[in-house]
Structure formats: C-alpha cells, structure tokens
Amino acid sequence: MIRYMWAIVRRDLLLVARQPAEMINPLVFFLLVIALFPLGVSPEAALLSQTAAGVIWVAAMLATLLSLELLFKLDHDDGSLEQLLLAPYPSWSLVLAKVFVHWLVSGLPLILISPLIATMLFLPSHAVPTLMLSLLIGTPTLSLLGAIGAALVTGVRGGGMLLTLLILPLYVPVIIFGASSVAAAAQGMAIGGYMALLAAMFVFALMITPWSAGSALKL
Amino acid sequence: MTESSWRMPRWFHQMGSPKWFYGFAGILQPWFAIAALGLLTWGAVWGLAFAPADYQQGNSFRIMYVHVPAAILSQSIFLGMAVAGAVGLVWKMKVAFMVARSCIAIGATFTAIALVTGAIWGKPTWGAYWVWDARLTSTLVLFFLYAGIMALNQAISERHIAGKATAILAIVGTINIPIIKYSVEWWNTLHQSSSFTLTAKPSMPADMYLPLLLTVLGSYCLFALVVLMRTRSQIVQSQSGASWLMQHRDITGA
Amino acid sequence: MYFESLEALLNMAGHGPYVWSCYGLFFALLGINVWHAKRQQLKALKQVKAFVRRNS
Amino acid sequence: MSFTPSFDVHLLCTSALACERDSRVLYNDLNFVVKPGHLWHVKGRNGAGKTTLLRQLAGLHPVDTGEVLYSNNSIKMIYIGHKLGLKEQLTADENLCWLAGLDGSSTQSQRYAALEHVGLRGYEENPVAQLSAGQKRRVALARLHLCKADVWLLDEPFTSLDQQGIIDEIDWLRQHTRAGGAVLMTSHQDINLPNVKILDLGQYSPLLGECLPDKGSSII
Numbered sequence A: 001m002i003r004y005m006w007a008i009v010r011r012d013l014l015l016v017a018r019q020p021a022e023m024i025n026p027l028v029f030f031l032l033v034i035a036l037f038p039l040g041v042s043p044e045a046a047l048l049s050q051t052a053a054g055v056i057w058v059a060a061m062l063a064t065l066l067s068l069e070l071l072f073k074l075d076h077d078d079g080s081l082e083q084l085l086l087a088p089y090p091s092w093s094l095v096l097a098k099v100f101v102h103w104l105v106s107g108l109p110l111i112l113i114s115p116l117i118a119t120m121l122f123l124p125s126h127a128v129p130t131l132m133l134s135l136l137i138g139t140p141t142l143s144l145l146g147a148i149g150a151a152l153v154t155g156v157r158g159g160g161m162l163l164t165l166l167i168l169p170l171y172v173p174v175i176i177f178g179a180s181s182v183a184a185a186a187q188g189m190a191i192g193g194y195m196a197l198l199a200a201m202f203v204f205a206l207m208i209t210p211w212s213a214g215s216a217l218k219l
Numbered sequence B: 001m002t003e004s005s006w007r008m009p010r011w012f013h014q015m016g017s018p019k020w021f022y023g024f025a026g027i028l029q030p031w032f033a034i035a036a037l038g039l040l041t042w043g044a045v046w047g048l049a050f051a052p053a054d055y056q057q058g059n060s061f062r063i064m065y066v067h068v069p070a071a072i073l074s075q076s077i078f079l080g081m082a083v084a085g086a087v088g089l090v091w092k093m094k095v096a097f098m099v100a101r102s103c104i105a106i107g108a109t110f111t112a113i114a115l116v117t118g119a120i121w122g123k124p125t126w127g128a129y130w131v132w133d134a135r136l137t138s139t140l141v142l143f144f145l146y147a148g149i150m151a152l153n154q155a156i157s158e159r160h161i162a163g164k165a166t167a168i169l170a171i172v173g174t175i176n177i178p179i180i181k182y183s184v185e186w187w188n189t190l191h192q193s194s195s196f197t198l199t200a201k202p203s204m205p206a207d208m209y210l211p212l213l214l215t216v217l218g219s220y221c222l223f224a225l226v227v228l229m230r231t232r233s234q235i236v237q238s239q240s241g242a243s244w245l246m247q248h249r250d251i252t253g254a
Numbered sequence C: 001m002y003f004e005s006l007e008a009l010l011n012m013a014g015h016g017p018y019v020w021s022c023y024g025l026f027f028a029l030l031g032i033n034v035w036h037a038k039r040q041q042l043k044a045l046k047q048v049k050a051f052v053r054r055n056s
Numbered sequence D: 001m002s003f004t005p006s007f008d009v010h011l012l013c014t015s016a017l018a019c020e021r022d023s024r025v026l027y028n029d030l031n032f033v034v035k036p037g038h039l040w041h042v043k044g045r046n047g048a049g050k051t052t053l054l055r056q057l058a059g060l061h062p063v064d065t066g067e068v069l070y071s072n073n074s075i076k077m078i079y080i081g082h083k084l085g086l087k088e089q090l091t092a093d094e095n096l097c098w099l100a101g102l103d104g105s106s107t108q109s110q111r112y113a114a115l116e117h118v119g120l121r122g123y124e125e126n127p128v129a130q131l132s133a134g135q136k137r138r139v140a141l142a143r144l145h146l147c148k149a150d151v152w153l154l155d156e157p158f159t160s161l162d163q164q165g166i167i168d169e170i171d172w173l174r175q176h177t178r179a180g181g182a183v184l185m186t187s188h189q190d191i192n193l194p195n196v197k198i199l200d201l202g203q204y205s206p207l208l209g210e211c212l213p214d215k216g217s218s219i220i
Helices: A002-018 A021-040 A045-068 A070-078 A080-086 A091-120 A125-152 A159-186 A192-217 B010-015 B018-050 B059-091 B094-126 B134-155 B159-190 B206-238 C006-014 C016-054 D050-058 D092-101 D108-117 D133-146 D163-178 D215-219
Strands: D012-021 D024-034 D039-043 D065-070 D077-080 D151-155 D182-186 D196-200
Touching: A002 A021, A002 A091, A002 D092, A021 A045, A021 A091, A045 A070, A045 A091, A045 A125, A045 A159, A070 A080, A070 A091, A070 A125, A080 A091, A080 D077, A091 A125, A091 A192, A125 A159, A125 A192, A125 B159, A159 A192, A159 B134, A159 B159, A192 B159, B010 B018, B018 B059, B018 B094, B018 B206, B018 C016, B059 B094, B059 B134, B059 B159, B059 B206, B059 C006, B059 C016, B094 B134, B094 B159, B094 B206, B094 C016, B134 B159, B159 B206, B206 C016, C006 C016, D012 D050, D024 D050, D024 D065, D039 D050, D050 D077, D050 D151, D050 D182, D077 D133, D092 D108, D092 D133, D108 D133, D133 D163, D163 D182
Parallel strands: D039 D182, D039 D196, D077 D151, D151 D182
Antiparallel strands: D012 D024, D012 D065
16 A cells, blocks of 8 residues: 555656646745735734734645645546546545645645745744744645545536635634744744644544545545 | 445334435424424514513623524534434435435525624624624634535535535534634634623523523424425435336325 | 513614514525425426326 | 456456436446456447446446445456546656556566557657547557456547557457456447457336335335
C-alpha cells in the first residue's frame, strides 16, 4: 500500500513540476488578497497589525479552497481516478496521498511566505513564529476537510462554488483557533492551548476525512 | 459498509421496504397533521394571549414560543438526517436515503426561522437586529451547512448518488456541529459582546413553559408530517411501475 | 387572557410588531413547507396515474 | 502469465445482477460465468447498460442488487474505459510507469517493449498531449502487455484505432484467451474469432414497468 501511495505522490509531484502554475497560482492569489486588504480598508499600521492575524488566516483559507476544486476533478475528467480506484487498496489511502501532495503544493508555500506577509501587515515580529506554527498545523487540517467536499463535488458540474458552500462551515473552528492563536501571541499571551486545540482538530480531520472522502469518491 | 450482515429486528427491515413504508406512513400522516395543527395552534394562542409577560423582557419574550422550537428542531433534524443517512449507508436501504433527503428543506426552514426570529427578538432586547452572539452565530453556520447540502442535492441529478452524498455530508456535518458550537462559544467569550442570552431562564412558571412544550411537540409533529409526505412522494417517483403501487388505492382512486 | 383588550394584545406594550411578525413568519414558512410537500405528493401520484393510463 | 491456465474454474461470475438508473431498470437477473479462455462480447443498444455492466464488474459502480463474485481476491483485472486514464502532460512512458506502479512495478525496458508491441516505438518520450487519438488509445492498450492480468474489461477498445490497429488488437485478444485469460468487451463491431460468446443485454432488460425487488423486502 505504501508503494501505491508513493506512486500517486510521485505522479502528482511530477505533474506539478510539468505545470508549476498549479503551485504558483494559489500563492499569487494569497498575496493578492493580502495586498488588496489595506487598499480596501486602510494602510494604517495600527489597524493592520490588529487585523493581520485574521486577514492572513482567511486569505490562506481562500487560497486553499481555490486549489481544492481540482484535487480530484482533473483525475476524474481524464479517467485516471478510475484507474486509481481500481487498484486493490482502500480508497482512503488514495485520499491521504492526494491530500498530502495538495498540502505540499498549496499549504507549505503559504507557510514559507507568511513571514513576508506578516511584515507587510505590520504583525509584531514576535508573533511570526506562532503564525507559522499555527499555519503548519492548520493548513493540513484545511486540506483534509476540504478533500471531503472536493470528493463530493468531483463528478458535478460547476463544482467550485458548491465546494465553497460545503466546506467553509467546516472551516469555522480552524479559523477561530488559528487566528486567535496569532492574536494572542501578538499580545504576548500563552499559545499552548491554541496549538493543542489546532492539533486536536488536525487529528480529528485525519480521522474523518479518509473515510468520508474515500466513500464519496466511490459514489 | 460493504458487509451488512448485522442482525436487526424484523420491523427494521420492514421499514426499509418502500411498499411497507408507503402504507405505514399513509396511516400515520393524517394523525401527525392533526397533532401538528392542534398543538401548534394551542401553544401559539396560549403563548400569545394567555401566558404572563416576562418581568425583564416584557412581551417580546413571547417570541420564545416560536424561536426555541425552531432552534431545537434545526439541530434535531440535522441529527435525524445523519442517522437516516447512516442507516442507508450501512444497510443499503433506499428508503433511508429518501428520508434523509426529505429532511433537508424542512430543516433549513426551521433554521431560517430560528435565525430570523432570533434577530427580531434581538431588536427589543439588545437594541440591534444582529449581535454576534454565540447561539445566533452557530445557528448561522448550521444554516450554511443546510445550504451546502441543499445545493449539492440540486447539483447531482441522479437520485441514488444524491442520497448517498447527502448521507456522507450530513454525517460529517453532525460530527462537526459540536466542535463548531464549542469553538464559536469560546470565540464569543473571548470577544465578549453581550452577556445577556435570550433564552437562559433559571426558572419559569408553568404558565410560561407549558406553551413552549406544546409548540416544541407540535413542531416535531409537523416535521414528521412533512418528512413522511416527502418520502412518500419520493417512493412513488422511484417505484413508478411497481405492481403494488399500480394497484394501490392512491392510484386506482378506489 | 393576559391582555385586557384586543388592542392591547395586538400592541403588546410596543413589542407587538416584533412578536406578531415572528409568529407570522413561523406559520407562513411552515405552511409553505407543508403545501409544497403536498403538491409534490400530488404531482408524483399524477405522474404514475398518467403512466398507468398509457400502459393499459 | 501470472496464473496457471486451468479451464474448469471460473474467474468471476454474476448472480442475479441488476442495475438501476434514475428509477429505470437497465438489466435485471443477469447471471453469467466468466471462465479462463472466454471472450464475452457484450452487446446492446445505446443506453442498455453495457458500460455500467463493465464498471460493475470492475468494482467502479456500486452493486445494489445481486452480486458479482470473484474466484479469489487475487484475480487481477484491467479496465480500460471511454476515458483512457492518461495524463496529457506526462509522456507515454511516464504514464505507463504510474499506471503499472499502482499495483506492482515495471522497468523502463518492459515499458518500452510494451509500447513497441502496440506500434509506438519512438514515441516513448512524447507527451501524450502530442499524440493522436488513436495513438493515445494505443498507449492505454499497452498496459495489457505491461501488466499481466487475468481479466480484461475493455469498453469500446476499437474506438479511433485504424484498420491495422483493430486487426492487431483482435490478435491480442486471441492470444490472451488462448493463454487462459478472459476478456469482456463492448463493441459495435463484430469480432471474427471462433471463441466469441455474445452477451446481449437486450434480453435482460425488464418488461415495461417492472421494478427491482427492494433490499428491505428481500431480506425477510
């Protein structure tokens, strides 16, 4: 089974290498949303630093959502999803492999670029490690929960909007704890509890996603 | 899910037979209709005209008799939908999927009622229609969950697949609801905006809570009525051509 | 009766509009649901009846 | 071949298999046995459920009524459907590599040999997007030679192949069944092989108005 998952991971990474836009687009989108925010609200440092945590988290969530739509859709359209499902391994291993690549391609770059974003939004520098840590625990959760929606809308026309509707409500807890942890760190408060909750949600998503997305793919 | 050899009582499998369900639901339907109409009218009249006013909120608290049932039902229907969906997935029971799908519209309606009446109630109580109160916020999220399921159902044209998709989403949603509620409540205490919750009452005289009991029970009956009606029409649609249905008196008109 | 007059019942010491609109909404939306379910039922039965007529 | 050709056992069989789509029964009470050496040609008009039958046998379409029984769990099948399952951005060789890698492994020389077998020598490193429709079909069919399987499930395998391609493919079918493999395929074209068996889905489509027995009532 490990070899099966590895075959999927390797194939998807090869595809990203052939088409790097898949990786760059969500990143550019993330930057754009961040850049538009001060233009729409105000460039004042005091206001921005106060709202930075929430803005970064919401933008990260939107960027993840944007790329989730194609998670299974491309494979479904060219028939390779059928071939993946035909292999004699449980469908949850397929889901895990796909989600891992998705996070590697869309989540990880966001984390790496987040210090830059934090500076642009005047987030206090002592909160930056917390921001990165919360994103590190939180973005895999976003990818996992999103995979459920992506699997459900795979064969459906116009799935993008639908995916957003299905998944955003499930993202509420992650957003709340993710953004609050950064805000707390900015105020110099302890963040241990937040990280524990985020980690708990990650474990929880890891438990429900493989089953539900796997069975949704087989509909 | 593939192995469904668990032993279940006979009635359980009977429920799964469209023919049996159709007949049984047909018997229950008028009783639920009468009960719903009676209980809701009784409760509403009592609550509107006879129950004493609240010493703190005055007459606006009468909104409770429609807001609280709607709020309770919005959550129980979601749970019911998930249970029906799980039964459908485990025992491959088509009727269970139909029941799950029948829950969507009525559940979304109750959620919308809870939201709007909550907002209207907020105006005389908090002085604003919308406050980011924990309960209102989590009800809003619940409404979004319903909206998602509804949209997904409309997007999938094949009935079988739509039923299973509804089931999976309802189960995932139900597991998530407590987490969402907890996180929203926690978030609310962090950004304390209102310390005064609408319906938290330490003790109520019988005159005040009995109407509430009536409207809650009436709402459950109405929910049951609508689900039975919708499930029956789905059975008719899926079984069109089955000999039992062709000979049924609903069709022959006898 | 808690209220002394019909006017008092309608007005509810100024809270009337809020209370009555909530009750109105409650019954209207639920009524629509029942009505729609009934219509769906009749429509399904009508389709099957047409099917029976076609094939008999 | 990965199996020993013994002609008295079945590879898979169906028992009272049925398929329903949007409350319309496509076929009902379908019973047939696939033994080594069989070549089943599934026939039926458009919309008779030919594709769905192959998908049910492959395990891609849920079986709600009836059963598909496999002789054992290790029976290997290859399903090639309307959608070929090839990634346009990857080369022919890379596509075969990941497809074979899902359940086993392959060396480059094996893949090159398979591609040569289907007449694509020299196209190994071309992205599939650059190939013609017939060549893409050939890349997909190369899997039949690369991954040894007991049962081939082929949905319209002659689509967009040229005259020679069809002749070649019929020859592969012959060799595969002679070696003890089995083939189930749909095609609107007749196959001129002596061992072809016809499965006409039209015979299994129910009378008008017939309904599937429901799970719930059948258990009692």
